[in-house]
Amino acid sequence: MMQKQQRKYPTECVMCAEKLHTIPMQDTELLRKFMSGQNKILPRRKTGACAKHQRVISREIKRGRDMGILRFRGQ
Numbered sequence: 758m759m760q761k762q763q764r765k766y767p768t769e770c771v772m773c774a775e776k777l778h779t780i781p782m783q784d785t786e787l788l789r790k791f792m793s794g795q796n797k798i799l800p801r802r803k804t805g806a807c808a809k810h811q812r813v814i815s816r817e818i819k820r821g822r823d824m825g826i827l828r829f830r831g832q
């Protein structure tokens with residue numbers, strides 16, 4: 758049986774709440790919310806994002822790094 762997990766973290770999926778399907782890559786401010794101080798992508802339990810959106814987030818962050826608009830870890 759799957760146990761329904763209690764909400765320990767305050768937010769539900771930010772993107773679901775905002776009804777976003779993708780993140781515009783230029784929106785670094787939003788993407789940065791999903792990154793730690795060391796520019797690492799935060800794990801899902803910290804971002805509160807659902808599985809679907811967490812994938813979108815990490816993909817866009819990686820793409821942003823390639824484009825040079827986001828920083829790599831330790832930069």
Ligand SMILES: [Zn+2]
Binds near residue numbers: 808
């Ligand atoms: Zn979501």
